Every structure is written in structure tokens, then in C-alpha cells.
Amino acid sequence: MSARRTDEPAGGLLRGIVERHRLARGPLLPILHDVQREAGWIDDRTIDLVADELNLSRAEVHGVASFYTDFRREPSGGTVVRVCRGEACQAVGGEEIHAALLAGGGGAVTVDQIFCFGNCALGPSVEVDGTLHGRVSVGDLPELITGPTGAAPDAA
Amino acid sequence: MSGGPGVEVTVYVPADSAARSVGADRVAAEVRRAAAAAGRAVRIVRTGSRGMAWLEPLVEVETLRGRIGYGPVRPGEVAGLVDEGLLDGEGDSLGPVEALPWLCDQRRVTFARVGVVDPRDPDSYLEHGGLTGLRRALEVGPEQVLEGMTASGVRGRGGAGFPAGVKWRTVAAAEGDLKFVCANADEGDSGTFADRMIMEGDPFQLLEGMTIAGLAVGASEGYVYVRSEYPDAVATLRAAITAARERGWLGPDVLGSGFGFDVEVRVGAGAYICGEETAMLESLEGKRGMVRAKPPIPALSGLFGRPTVVNNVLTLCAATSVLADGADAYQELGTGRSRGTQVFQLGGNIARGGIVEAPFGVTLRDLVEGYGGGTRSGRPVRAVQVGGPLGAYLPVERLDLPMDYEAFAEAGAMLGHGGVVVFDDTVDMAHQARFAMEFCAAESCGKCTPCRVGAVRGVETIDKVIAGTDVDDNLALLDDLCELMTDGSLCAMGGLTPLPVRSAVSHFGEDFLDRDRTPHTTRELSP
Ligand SMILES: Cc1cc2nc3c(=O)[nH]c(=O)nc-3n(C[C@H](O)[C@H](O)[C@H](O)COP(=O)(O)O)c2cc1C
Numbered sequence: 001m002s003a004r005r006t007d008e009p010a011g012g013l014l015r016g017i018v019e020r021h022r023l024a025r026g027p028l029l030p031i032l033h034d035v036q037r038e039a040g041w042i043d044d045r046t047i048d049l050v051a052d053e054l055n056l057s058r059a060e061v062h063g064v065a066s067f068y069t070d071f072r073r074e075p076s077g078g079t080v081v082r083v084c085r086g087e088a089c090q091a092v093g094g095e096e097i098h099a100a101l102l103a104g105g106g107g108a109v110t111v112d113q114i115f116c117f118g119n120c121a122l123g124p125s126v127e128v129d130g131t132l133h134g135r136v137s138v139g140d141l142p143e144l145i146t147g148p149t150g151a152a153p154d155a156a
Numbered sequence: 157m158s159g160g161p162g163v164e165v166t167v168y169v170p171a172d173s174a175a176r177s178v179g180a181d182r183v184a185a186e187v188r189r190a191a192a193a194a195g196r197a198v199r200i201v202r203t204g205s206r207g208m209a210w211l212e213p214l215v216e217v218e219t220l221r222g223r224i225g226y227g228p229v230r231p232g233e234v235a236g237l238v239d240e241g242l243l244d245g246e247g248d249s250l251g252p253v254e255a256l257p258w259l260c261d262q263r264r265v266t267f268a269r270v271g272v273v274d275p276r277d278p279d280s281y282l283e284h285g286g287l288t289g290l291r292r293a294l295e296v297g298p299e300q301v302l303e304g305m306t307a308s309g310v311r312g313r314g315g316a317g318f319p320a321g322v323k324w325r326t327v328a329a330a331e332g333d334l335k336f337v338c339a340n341a342d343e344g345d346s347g348t349f350a351d352r353m354i355m356e357g358d359p360f361q362l363l364e365g366m367t368i369a370g371l372a373v374g375a376s377e378g379y380v381y382v383r384s385e386y387p388d389a390v391a392t393l394r395a396a397i398t399a400a401r402e403r404g405w406l407g408p409d410v411l412g413s414g415f416g417f418d419v420e421v422r423v424g425a426g427a428y429i430c431g432e433e434t435a436m437l438e439s440l441e442g443k444r445g446m447v448r449a450k451p452p453i454p455a456l457s458g459l460f461g462r463p464t465v466v467n468n469v470l471t472l473c474a475a476t477s478v479l480a481d482g483a484d485a486y487q488e489l490g491t492g493r494s495r496g497t498q499v500f501q502l503g504g505n506i507a508r509g510g511i512v513e514a515p516f517g518v519t520l521r522d523l524v525e526g527y528g529g530g531t532r533s534g535r536p537v538r539a540v541q542v543g544g545p546l547g548a549y550l551p552v553e554r555l556d557l558p559m560d561y562e563a564f565a566e567a568g569a570m571l572g573h574g575g576v577v578v579f580d581d582t583v584d585m586a587h588q589a590r591f592a593m594e595f596c597a598a599e600s601c602g603k604c605t606p607c608r609v610g611a612v613r614g615v616e617t618i619d620k621v622i623a624g625t626d627v628d629d630n631l632a633l634l635d636d637l638c639e640l641m642t643d644g645s646l647c648a649m650g651g652l653t654p655l656p657v658r659s660a661v662s663h664f665g666e667d668f669l670d671r672d673r674t675p676h677t678t679r680e681l682s683p
């Protein structure tokens with residue numbers, strides 16, 4: 001995801017997000033999703049503020065934020081690569097892709113495992129900063145991650 | 157032949173996320189560029205996908221002979237194809253797409269519009285028969301809708317196969333001034349993508365089905381719970397909801413009938429267990445996705461404790477066909493107690509993967525060898541997993557199994573959401589069994605010990621088998637663990653994980669016992 005990443009997600013940003021969802025039934029997940037998207041992660045201060053705003057206990061919000069893998073409790077580094085480890089991708093070499101990504105060792109890449117993108121007839125599937133790629137081979141990875149020019153990814 | 161220069165040509169390029177994953181956006185841009193260079197006017201319509209994944213990106217051109225197809229088209233090939241007459245349906249084409257045997261041999265009901273219409277355009281929906289079911293439902297009223305759903309025999313497509321009419325009747329009979337309809341679009345099973353393709357390719361159909369359900373049970377609000385791995389589905393669905401509200405298809409006065417119903421999209425957050433209906437309800441309420449003990453059933457006490465219909469996307473879509481074409485037409489398709497069509501999804505190591513919608517009763521062999529054309533790698537098929545990560549692994553000898561709920565249950569397998577994942581002979585079934593346990597350990601909601609702890613033990617035990625340590629003892633231990641998980645788990649996550657594990661051991665014992673003789677280190681895949 002090409003998220004705008006600030007050092008501190010909390011504050012004014014949060015108030016706007018809460019307002020957006022205040023009338024929704026069960027607004028906690030939509031709020032956490034927006035924080036995640038706009039700030040890149042969910043810090044402790046955000047948890048406190050969300051708890052205050054929604055009249056929930058801090059433990060409750062913390063419990064929800066840590067239950068779901070989409071919500072990051074610490075900032076992610078650089079390009080976010082999400083690789084499918086579902087069975088249909090395994091059947092065409094998905095585990096080799098996963099292993100190659102983990103072995104890649106590049107500091108500016110965060111590798112997450114996903115269980116299925118719904119692209120199971122065109123695997124292996126790998127998503128790079130929010131863009132899904134099908135029929136990926138290990139050889140494709142460097143170009144997918146750093147772009148065709150070999151330049152460093154746009155970290156903005 | 158269509159017209160020459162000056163006459164606008166309509167070109168269809170899928171915006172389905174699978175097609176996009178192999179370059180459909182760049183192909184659409186190239187078509188625009190090449191047409192401009194040739195001085196031709198084009199209208200590019202971004203459709204869903206026809207479900208012929210191996211042909212993606214599949215470009216179609218409107219001509220007097222119908223829609224002529226080209227595929228798979230690489231971005232770099234577009235200029236050449238346009239030179240050779242693509243905009244007039246000439247050159248190296250697949251011919252009329254609707255005449256392709258792979259497509260005509262199917263019985264497309266739920267998928268009739270997918271890949272054909274512009275999914276964001278309500279007029280396109282109407283032109284292709286949309287809203288017929290809802291109009292009929294408003295005409296005949298809730299009682300007749302409930303009767304039709306029951307008579308049709310529609311069974312839940314989310315996995316359990318529960319009769320939809322019975323569920324709707326329970327919600328309709330429940331007391332309550334506020335009721336909900338929740339579409340389960342979590343589609344967590346790997347190897348499945350039909351819900352996604354409906355949401356990306358024909359989202360109005362889902363909204364129509366939900367509205368029919370709302371009318372039948374007396375609900376005023378609907379939620380679609382979509383997994384976060386499907387951002388395109390979320391965007392298309394939201395656009396469709398906005399358009400439907402503008403047209404008065406959703407809102408306080410649906411089609412001028414006085415009945416009020418609206419729909420909101422909610423996005424999951426990367427938890428497989430949230431596909432289980434009670435965990436999904438917890439998640440919709442803003443909580444951790446923990447499975448609830450039943451009773452109470454969601455039909456009586458569901459979202460925020462209110463009576464709630466929870467149905468899979470395809471179940472709700474089936475309601476539009478039942479209403480539009482009648483319960484009898486639906487009943488006529490299928491076999492035994494499995495009525496209608498099922499949307500099979502062919503994935504994994506398969507030459508021609510995608511969507512096969514066919515009446516229940518088609519065999520696994522028809523799907524894997526017929527439609528699917530065997531493996532993508534060209535090697536022999538060795539194993540097929542049906543029904544997602546909690547589904548059994550079947551050996552190639554079982555391919556003659558008919559695809560219906562009862563036949564599968566008898567064979568110790570399950571149909572689930574209709575996913576069919578093919579593996580060639582390089583597969584290591586001990587690894588697949590290990591993965592089933594690993595997946596359960598990663599995705600367990602943690603409520604019951606047999607699931608939470610059993611799965612972790614399961615991984616350790618299979619690791620020992622793989623290492624060749626006390627193989628017989630460890631296989632016996634694995635069997636005990638499976639027994640414990642089957643008997644002692646609250647939901648099917650822990651309860652069915654033993655299915656892939658045990659089927660792997662029983663059908664592919666050599667991968668567990670004779671590991672030295674069957675090295676699984678080489679794999680060659682031609683793309
Ligand atoms: C672990 C687990 C995961 C499930 N995942 C899904 C899912 O992704 N989509 C779905 O429709 N049903 C899923 N189900 C089934 C639902 O609990 C429920 O039966 C279904 O949504 C009911 O709708 P239906 O009757 O139309 O099938 C899952 C069940 C379990 C136990």
C-alpha cells in the first residue's frame with residue numbers, strides 16, 4: 001500500500017477519522033482500517049485516543065488491534081510485499097517464492113504472508129505495494145520490487 | 157465486418173483483479189493508444205472476467221458476428237493486433253467468445269452476466285435481465301418469496317449446504333423491529349474466487365439478492381463483509397451501491413414500493429476465521445473475530461443480538477434466479493438433494509483454470525481433465541484438494557466422484573465453496589498435511605484447546621515424520637490428535653483440519669512412510 005507514513009499517526013488525523021465513522025454501527029474496525037491506511041501503523045497513543053472517543057476500554061481496543069493481521073503495531077519498512085501461501089499457489093511454486101523473498105535480505109522490504117488473493121488460477125500471486133501480480137516466478141521478483149529500472153522504490 | 161473509420165468500436169477489457177494481475181490495465185491503455193494511432197474511435201468497457209483465466213488478458217471486440225476474442229494478449233502485442241485488424245474482429249482471434257466450447261458447455265446462471273456487462277453501470281445490468289427477480293419479489297410479497305426459496309431447494313454455498321429457505325423462514329418468524337441481512341464475502345478458502353468475481357463483475361446481482369432477502373424476512377439493513385485481500389471487489393461494490401441508491405434500487409423506498417433497505421460494505425482485516433458466520437458477526441460489531449457458541453443461532457440472535465440472515469454471496473445471488481425464473485427452473489438442474497448449478501473454481505496447477513458453472517453432478521474428472529485440461533506443468537495430476545484448506549485431498553483414482561454434497565460426504569470429503577485445486581506429481585503430501593496444521597495454528601481464533609494447541613502439536617508431529625523420527629509412533633500420535641480436534645472443536649476450523657491431514661496420510665501414505673525413496677526436491681514448471 002502506498003500509504004502516507006507519518007512518524008506519529010495520532011492526533012488531528014484521528015479525530016477526522018473518528019468523525020467519519022461515528023454514526024456507523026460497530027465503528028471500530030473501519031476506524032482502525034483508516035488509521036492503518038493513512039498512518040501505516042497503529043501506535044499506543046492512537047489506541048488510547050480511539051478508546052476514549054468510542055467509550056471503550058483500552059484493553060478492548062488493544063485486543064482488537066492485535067487480533068487482526070492487517071493492523072500493524074509497528075511501522076513497516078519500505079516496499080510491502082505480500083506473498084500468497086495458499087494451496088493453489090503452492091501447487092505452482094508459491095512456497096519457493098515465499099522462501100526467496102524471506103532470503104532476499106533487502107532491508108527496505110517488508111514481507112507478509114497472505115492466505116489467498118482469489119487469484120488461484122493464475123498463481124503464484126504476489127502483491128507489491130498494493131498491486132497484485134500473477135504467474136510470478138522467482139526471477140521476476142527483483143524487477144517487481146525495485147521497478148524495471150533497478151532504481152530504489154519510491155519510498156514516499 | 158463492422159464499420160470503417162469514424163464508427164466507434166466497442167472493445168471490452170476485463171478490470172477483474174486476476175486479469176489485472178497479468179497486465180489487463182496496460183493492455184487497455186495500449187488498445188487506446190493503438191486505436192488513436194490508427195485514427196479509429198474506440199469505447200473501452202472494463203468488464204469482469206469470463207472466468208477463462210488462462211486467456212487473460214482477454215480482449216473482446218464488438219462486431220456484427222458478435223464479440224470476437226483475443227487472448228491472452230500481452231501489452232506489447234496490442235499494436236500488432238490492431239494493425240492486423242483487431243478493431244474489425246480480424247486477424248489471429250479466438251473467434252466469437254460465446255461460441256468457445258469451454259464456455260458454451262457450461263450452464264451459466266449466476267455467472268451469466270459476469271464478463272459481459274459493465275459492472276458499474278446500472279443500465280447495463282437492466283439490459284441483461286437485472287432486477288427481474290426483485291421486481292417479482294415485490295409483486296408477490298414476502299410469503300411467496302419464502303415459499304419459492306424453500307421449493308427451489310437452494311442450499312447455502314458457503315460450505316455447509318444449509319437450506320436457504322429454512323434459514324430465511326426462521327428469521328422472518330423471529331420477533332424484532334430491527335433485522336439484518338449479512339452477505340458473507342469473506343471467501344477465505346484458498347482456491348476459491350467466485351464471490352470475488354461476482355463482486356467485481358456483477359455487483360448489482362448481490363445487492364438485488366440481499367434486497368430480496370431483506371424483503372422476505374423483514375430486514376432493513378444489509379452488510380457485505382468483504383475480505384481485505386479483495387480491494388477491487390470493495391471498490392466496485394461501493395460504486396454499485398452508490399449507483400443503486402441514485403436509481404432508488406436501494407434506500408427508503410426500493411423501486412417505489414415503500415419497502416426500505418440499504419447496504420453497507422465492511423472490510424475484514426486478515427483473519428480466516430471471520431468467514432465463520434458468528435466470528436464474522438463479532439467482527440462486524442467491532443470485536444475480535446472469536447467464534448460464538450451456538451445456540452443462539454444467528455437467525456434468532458445475530459448481529460447486535462438481532463435476527464440476522466447470514467448467507468454466502470452465491471446463495472444470495474441464487475435468490476435472484478429463483479425469483480426471476482421460478483423455483484421449478486432452479487429445481488430442474490442438479491442431482492439428488494443438490495439442486496441448481498454450482499460454481500466450480502479451478503485453480504492451482506491446471507492448464508485451463510477459472511470458473512465452471514455447471515449443474516451439480518458433473519464429475520471431478522470432467523472438471524480437472526475436461527475443462528481444466530490437466531496440469532499447467534504438463535506432468536501427471538497426483539492430488540486434488542476440493543473445498544478449500546479444510547477440504548480433503550483426493551488421489552487421481554477418485555476423479556470419477558460426482559460433485560454433489562451427498563456423494564462427497566460419503567467419500568469422506570466436502571464440496572465446500574466449490575474450489576478445486578490441482579497438484580502434479582511433484583507434490584509432497586507430507587508437506588501439504590503439515591501446511592494444513594500450520595494454517596490452523598495460524599488462523600485459530602484460540603477459543604478451544606484442541607484447535608489452538610492441537611494444531612501446533614500437529615505441526616511438530618508431522619515435522620518428526622518428515623525427519624524420519626519414530627515414524628509409526630508419530631503417525632499414531634497424529635491420528636490421535638486428529639481425533640481430538642474432530643471431536644473437541646467448537647467450529648469447523650479445528651473440526652475439519654483433520655480432513656486434509658488424514659486424507660493425505662490415507663491416500664498418499666508413501667509420502668509419510670518412505671520418504672527416502674520419494675525425494676521431492678525437483679520441480680520444473682513451464683509457465
Ligand atoms: C472456519 C470457517 C470459515 C468459513 N468461511 C466462510 C467464508 O469465507 N465464506 C462463507 O460464505 N462461509 C464461510 N463459512 C461458513 C459460514 O459459517 C456460514 O455457514 C455461511 O456463511 C452461511 O451461508 P450459506 O448458508 O449461504 O452458506 C466458514 C465456516 C467456517 C467454520
Ligand code: SF4
Nearest residue numbers: 601603604607647650
Ligand atoms: S475450533 Fe478453533 S477456530 Fe473454531 S472456535 Fe475453536 S479455537 Fe476457534
Ligand code: FES
Nearest residue numbers: 084086089117119
Ligand atoms: S491460493 Fe494464492 S491466490 Fe488463491
